[in-house]
Amino acid sequence: MEAESPSFFIPGRIIIPFNYAAGAVASRFFVALRDHSKILGRRCPQCTRVIVPPRMFCVRCFTPTSQWVEVKSTGTLVNFTVVRRPEPHHPLKVPFAYGVIQLDGADTHLVHLLGEIDLERIQTGMRLRAVFREKRVGSILDIAYFKPEDNEKSS
Amino acid sequence: MARRVAIVGTGQTKHRSQRDDVNMMEIVYEAATAALQDAELSIQDIDAVLLGNMEMFEGRALPEMWCGEGAGGVYKHCLKIATGGTSGTSVAISGFQHAASGLFNIVMAIGFEKQSDGHTAAGMALTDPFWDRHVAAGAIGNFALSISQYVAARGVTREQAAKVAVKARRNACNNPYAHLQLPHITVEEVLSSPIIAYPVHRLDMCPTSDGACAVIYAEETRAKKICSRPAWVRAAVTRHDYSYLGDLKDRLISIRTLRDAARVAYAKVGIHEPLKEFDVAEIYEPVSYAELAWYEALGFCKEGEAGRLIDNGITLMDGELPVNPSGGVLSTNPIGASGTIRVAEAALQIHGKGGKRQVSGVNMALVTGYGVYSWSDVMILSSSPG
Amino acid sequence: MSKEELLRIPIKMDLEYRYPTGKHFTHFFRVLKEEGKIMALKCPKCGYVFLPPRPACGECHVPLEEWVQVSDKGTVQAFTAIHFKFFDANLGRVRPVPFGSALIRLDGADSSLNHYLEENDVTKMHIGMRVQAVFRENRQGNIGDILYFRTIR
Numbered sequence: 268m269e270a271e272s273p274s275f276f277i278p279g280r281i282i283i284p285f286n287y288a289a290g291a292v293a294s295r296f297f298v299a300l301r302d303h304s305k306i307l308g309r310r311c312p313q314c315t316r317v318i319v320p321p322r323m324f325c326v327r328c329f330t331p332t333s334q335w336v337e338v339k340s341t342g343t344l345v346n347f348t349v350v351r352r353p354e355p356h357h358p359l360k361v362p363f364a365y366g367v368i369q370l371d372g373a374d375t376h377l378v379h380l381l382g383e384i385d386l387e388r389i390q391t392g393m394r395l396r397a398v399f400r401e402k403r404v405g406s407i408l409d410i411a412y413f414k415p416e417d418n419e420k421s422s
Numbered sequence: 423m424a425r426r427v428a429i430v431g432t433g434q435t436k437h438r439s440q441r442d443d444v445n446m447m448e449i450v451y452e453a454a455t456a457a458l459q460d461a462e463l464s465i466q467d468i469d470a471v472l473l474g475n476m477e478m479f480e481g482r483a484l485p486e487m488w489c490g491e492g493a494g495g496v497y498k499h500c501l502k503i504a505t506g507g508t509s510g511t512s513v514a515i516s517g518f519q520h521a522a523s524g525l526f527n528i529v530m531a532i533g534f535e536k537q538s539d540g541h542t543a544a545g546m547a548l549t550d551p552f553w554d555r556h557v558a559a560g561a562i563g564n565f566a567l568s569i570s571q572y573v574a575a576r577g578v579t580r581e582q583a584a585k586v587a588v589k590a591r592r593n594a595c596n597n598p599y600a601h602l603q604l605p606h607i608t609v610e611e612v613l614s615s616p617i618i619a620y621p622v623h624r625l626d627m628c629p630t631s632d633g634a635c636a637v638i639y640a641e642e643t644r645a646k647k648i649c650s651r652p653a654w655v656r657a658a659v660t661r662h663d664y665s666y667l668g669d670l671k672d673r674l675i676s677i678r679t680l681r682d683a684a685r686v687a688y689a690k691v692g693i694h695e696p697l698k699e700f701d702v703a704e705i706y707e708p709v710s711y712a713e714l715a716w717y718e719a720l721g722f723c724k725e726g727e728a729g730r731l732i733d734n735g736i737t738l739m740d741g742e743l744p745v746n747p748s749g750g751v752l753s754t755n756p757i758g759a760s761g762t763i764r765v766a767e768a769a770l771q772i773h774g775k776g777g778k779r780q781v782s783g784v785n786m787a788l789v790t791g792y793g794v795y796s797w798s799d800v801m802i803l804s805s806s807p808g
Numbered sequence: 809m810s811k812e813e814l815l816r817i818p819i820k821m822d823l824e825y826r827y828p829t830g831k832h833f834t835h836f837f838r839v840l841k842e843e844g845k846i847m848a849l850k851c852p853k854c855g856y857v858f859l860p861p862r863p864a865c866g867e868c869h870v871p872l873e874e875w876v877q878v879s880d881k882g883t884v885q886a887f888t889a890i891h892f893k894f895f896d897a898n899l900g901r902v903r904p905v906p907f908g909s910a911l912i913r914l915d916g917a918d919s920s921l922n923h924y925l926e927e928n929d930v931t932k933m934h935i936g937m938r939v940q941a942v943f944r945e946n947r948q949g950n951i952g953d954i955l956y957f958r959t960i961r
Contacts, residue, residue: 275837275949279551279825282900283544285481287817288536288632290445294815323448326491329455329465405815442814481821543894551827553860555898556951557909557922559890566888567911567922574935618892620930664866668911668920669858673886 292323295335297405304399304409308373310334319373320407338372340397341416345369345376349386358408362386368395368413382412393417424522426807428645428652429637431461432766432773437601437633437754440538446480450492450534453634453759457530460775461638461648468638469526471495473502474513474533475758478545493532493636507561507708508660509533510761511791511799514637515658518801521639522655528644533762534634542630542757546794553666559619561708561794562627564667566619568674569711573621575675578714580621582729584612586710587626587752589738594749596739596778599763601631601754612710626710633756635763642807653769653787657687657802663795670796674712679798680719680790687800688721691808693786696743697722697736701784702771703745704764706792707752713745716790739781747771747779761791765801772805822900832863835875841949846941848917850874859917878916880941881960885920886911887933912939912957924956932959 289297292309299305308317309332311325317336324331347366350357357363364381366389381389382398395413403409433456435441435449444452450473458465471493473486482488486502493500499520505512510533517531546560558564572578591607594600607625615625645652661679664670671678684696693699705720707713714728722743723731731737737745746752748767751760768787770776776784785806791799829837832849839847848859849872856865859878864871887910896903908925910933926942927933939957947953 274834275829277551277827277829277950279555279827279898280900281548281821281823281825281897283481283541283895283897284818284820285540287481287539287819288440288442288445289815289817290448291443291812291814292448293445294813297815298813323444324451324492326496329494406817442816481819541895541897544897548897551825552829552833553951554922557924559892559903559909560894562892563888563890563909566890567886567909570888570935571886616891618890620889620891624892666860666919666922668860668922669862669866 290323292321296321300409301403301405304403306338306340306370306397308336308338310336316374317372318375319370319377336372338370340370342368342370342373342395342413344389344391344393344395346391347381347389349389364389379407379410380412381414383414425524426642426654427518427521427639428642428649428654428807429765429769429803430640430645430649430652431457431463431638432636432770433457433460434599434635434759434763434766435633436599437631437756439601439629439631441536441632446482446485446534446536446539447488447492449536449632449634450489450532453532453534453636454493454530457636457638463528463638463648465494467528468494468498468530470499470520470529472513472517472520472529472531473500474509474531474762475502475504475535476506476509476545477504478548479542479757480536480539489534493530499526505793505797507706507757507793508761508791508797508799509758509793510635510763511706511765511789511801512660512761514762514765515660515799515801517637517639518655518658521641527641529639530636531639531762532634532636533759535756535758536632537630537756538632550666562619562622564794565709565712566622567667569621569709572674572711572715576718576726576728578711578729580613581609582714582732583626583710584609585732586707586713587612590707590746590750590752593739593747593779594753597748598777599754600749601633602629602749603753622709622711628708628751628755629753631754631756633754633759635759635766637762637766637769649773651773651805653772653803654805654807655801656804656808657690657800659683659686660799662797665795667795673796674715677715677719677796677798679796680716680792680800683798683800684720687802691802691804693802696720696788700743700786700788702747702768702781703743703788704748704768705745705750705788705790706761706764707746707750708755708792710752712792720788720790744781747776747781761799764789764791768803772803832861836861837949840953841947844943844947846878846880846914847875848878850876857916857918859914859919859921876916878914880914882912882914882917882939882957884910884933884935884937884939885913886935887925887930889928889930908933910939910957923954926956926958
């Protein structure tokens, strides 16, 4: 059968308000961000890694994590990218950067936005500091972004 | 030629309508660790991890990626199976096939659903955009249409359907994992609950639950070492049909997929009189009327006799063939896990770990899975490898 | 010790899609829109007439090419009235209830179409009752061009 042209289109729209349970461990992490601007991790009793963001169990050891550990809000940039093409779901207008960050005291990495930063001069190994929002709600974006710790570098 | 494989351990979460204390990955971890503990194995012993889930409900793409970690699938063979309501039994059957193939020795299959994160009806409304979506009213609407045909053809009464609902929620009281436990529920209570879609009352229908369930398979040599009374898989059959309700011939009345899957499974094992030869059955009954239709399709009775079976108490705990000692889907329904729970509950009956819901002398167990629209899975487990 | 606060993170999914009707369905929707007629596909092997039309016969595994017109009148094969309120992901809100819904075999077809009934009182519905399609004024080329089926004597 020959295709008739042009084809018809049926428009579709999917609207579902999701309400994701964070779980007890992630909840405590978000509450610490919201109420105290503190970043918490969990330690695995077997491999002793401090996991940030915290997990109920250590994926490597398949064992429940056992201890809350407060990590610093400073860290080192492990990797990064600069986004230049706009998409509707982006949290910021392009161009913007985000990266993989190892906080001081953590053994794992956090993914977050980079701000107050010259996009052309980002380097892995840079020292960064978390910038907390004034109004915090219990979300990873209670940290607005990470900025260079060195005050000379700014956008 | 397939190897002999048995279920050597099972684990499940305490199912309830909302688990706020765990996220999706953590609920999978709970079931996985429970099964490992039951089998006295560690995650290092597992060669493959299979996940079963109906993705849209939780609003996360690639739940297998998240839950691969929760299930211990890191650095192992890991995949997800999604076949609607049959996801739970499909993943269980796939687990069996992985081990039976000779490629994997110890396999864990996990069904899960974190229903409270989303909207079940909203997720179900994402059917075919050309023909179905404009009128679809979730699985309930689908069942209600099918039931109007079933009732007209086979003459079951609302009271008989309500008896199924009563049996399920009372049985659930013996099951520490079940969601809906209603020790005092009566037929009158079911029939006075609001009609959700004619003729289905609210208490005729399954709940939505957060939950996960894991089963562990081992090939013959290892199974005999790990487990004192393994639940041997003697048959595993899946059958699917048209996906649009209007295309299906007869739908719930004769449900040809279940009839055919049962026929093949029975022939494999040599079952001729299922009512006599099975010691327990865990069947997937999302609505009370469906269980009556399944009695006929599974050959427990002739067509038109299902009402008599429930009236005479044949399928009660003290009847000739206890059906759903666990409380069934009518009591617990985390959709991706519901089928796996049937497998686990049948297996633990053979293991002798049924506690207050244990049926005595279980050697042959029947398991079924069901999915909209008319997909059917059948497994037969036995205390003997055959 | 205070009770642990357990958080839920609300995120609303709102996605738009655009489904091309493709080779087979385009013909159906074009004729429905332009001529107000309902077309079905017939299997050359078993003669089964599929409405909605299907690219292939599920029993015979052969492609379907022969279009036949079916009537706008048909017989109810299954029926219900939906009473429970549910969130309709396509509307983005709760769908108004109660509404009547049925599987309708249009005269000339062998399979059934799932659609709305004008009637929502089940005491006035039965298997075998005769219904007729009521069309939308300005047809657009989708299944909503049939608004519902009304009971006819």
